[in-house]
Amino acid sequence: MRAIRYISILALMTVMLSSCAVRNTDTATATAAGGGSTTTTALIASSQDNINSMLAQASAFSTTVLATLDVPVAGCDTANCVTACEYFETAYSLVSSYNIYNSSYQSLGLDTSALKIMIDRVESATFTNGTAIADIINDPSTLSDVQAACSVLVSTMAVLLQSQMTATQAQVAAMQTTLTDAITNGLQGVAGPQGVAGPTGARGFDGAQGPAGPLGATGPQGATGATGATGATGIQGIAGATGAQGPAGAVGAQGPAGVAGAQGIAGAAGAAGTNGLSSLIDMTSEAAGGNCANDGVKIMSGVDINGNGVLDPGEIDNIKYVCNGL
Numbered sequence: 050m051r052a053i054r055y056i057s058i059l060a061l062m063t064v065m066l067s068s069c070a071v072r073n074t075d076t077a078t079a080t081a082a083g084g085g086s087t088t089t090t091a092l093i094a095s096s097q098d099n100i101n102s103m104l105a106q107a108s109a110f111s112t113t114v115l116a117t118l119d120v121p122v123a124g125c126d127t128a129n130c131v132t133a134c135e136y137f138e139t140a141y142s143l144v145s146s147y148n149i150y151n152s153s154y155q156s157l158g159l160d161t162s163a164l165k166i167m168i169d170r171v172e173s174a175t176f177t178n179g180t181a182i183a184d185i186i187n188d189p190s191t192l193s194d195v196q197a198a199c200s201v202l203v204s205t206m207a208v209l210l211q212s213q214m215t216a217t218q219a220q221v222a223a224m225q226t227t228l229t230d231a232i233t234n235g236l237q238g239v240a241g242p243q244g245v246a247g248p249t250g251a252r253g254f255d256g257a258q259g260p261a262g263p264l265g266a267t268g269p270q271g272a273t274g275a276t277g278a279t280g281a282t283g284i285q286g287i288a289g290a291t292g293a294q295g296p297a298g299a300v301g302a303q304g305p306a307g308v309a310g311a312q313g314i315a316g317a318a319g320a321a322g323t324n325g326l327s328s329l330i331d332m333t334s335e336a337a338g339g340n341c342a343n344d345g346v347k348i349m350s351g352v353d354i355n356g357n358g359v360l361d362p363g364e365i366d367n368i369k370y371v372c373n374g375l
Contacts, residue, residue, distance in 0.1 A: 088340075089362055092347065093157050095336035100154060100164055107143055107167035110136075110174065120176040121198050133176065134199035140171050140182045153334050286366075287352065290325060327353045329360040335370055345372035 118133035147168045154161050172183035185191050328350065335347040351366040353359075 088347075088368070091338070092333060092335070093159065095338075096150075096154050096157055096159055096334070099150070099336070100159060100161060103143060103146060104164050104167055106139065107164065107171050110139060110143070110167075110171050115174045115176055115182075118176055120178055120180050121195050121202065130198075130202055134202060137182070137185070137195065137199070140174065141186060143171055144168060144182070144186055150334055153332075156331075157333065287354065326356070327358075329353050329358075329364070331360040335372070340370045341372035343373040345370055 115133070115136055117129070118136065119129045121130045121133045121137065147164065151161055151165075172186070173181055175181045185195055329352075330348065330350045332349075333347050335341045335345045337344050340347070348369045348371065349360060349365045349367070351360055351364040354364050355361065
């Protein structure tokens with residue numbers, strides 16, 4: 050049986066951000082080697098895989114099963130409540146993930162309409178008393194009560210299993226003592242036939258997360274690694290805007306007076322200069338892989354060359370990653 054853990058989205062994001070590391074990428078080199086297009090394609094493919102996975106989980110979620118379960122509340126100790134906690138964990142995880150990542154998937158041009166339909170079905174799933182998943186998730190007080198009840202229920206079941214294990218060990222010890230006495234004081238009887246193997250016991254609940262161990266001593270400074278090969282030269286960047294007028298030079302020595310020339314015709318006023326280009330920033334989720342070991346966020350920036358207000362792939366000048374910690 051799967052362990053049940055409930056962590057609020059806000060707390061989870063706080064832990065992730067506090068342990069993340071920023072990784073810089075040489076965008077010019079990546080662009081020269083065709084890396085920019087490959088990274089975007091990989092991100093879209095990874096995001097589509099996530100959508101397909103969530104869609105499969107949501108489709109497999111059974112409303113008819115939930116309709117036979119008790120709502121997990123304080124004091125609930127039946128087998129139905131244990132199973133209800135597992136189903137609620139699945140539904141809560143699906144809805145939370147959809148709410149966090151859907152806008153990023155849509156910004157990549159991916160179709161999430163089918164997933165939205167299945168998430169709505171998950172939220173509308175009801176327990177025995179008619180309470181819907183959405184009623185629990187959207188009510189902070191009810192959500193807190195259900196999460197606390199499930200946590201207590203898991204702890205209670207863990208204590209019960211430990212008690213049963215202790216009793217079994219005592220029975221085994223008594224049997225060993227009886228067998229030793231029989232061998233010592235009497236003849237050994239003919240071995241009986243092999244008994245039928247009993248059914249495999251249910252998987253126990255995972256224990257609570259232990260406290261973090263003390264910080265180890267800092268290790269010695271490692272040797273400096275060899276200098277890496279020089280990367281390929283990047284493409285020529287966009288020409289910068291003309292700089293401001295420099296300060297006037299020092300006045301030179303007075304030259305001899307020249308012959309006064311005729312008054313020239315005043316020139317026409319010059320045309321107004323073009324507006325400067327805007328800088329844009331775009332953030333998308335980054336799946337686990339070469340850039341981030343445990344998922345993260347990809348931050349792209351560049352100049353809006355075509356002025357359409359969107360950071361197009363060809364306009365990306367810099368990429369950074371904010372990766373999740375272990």
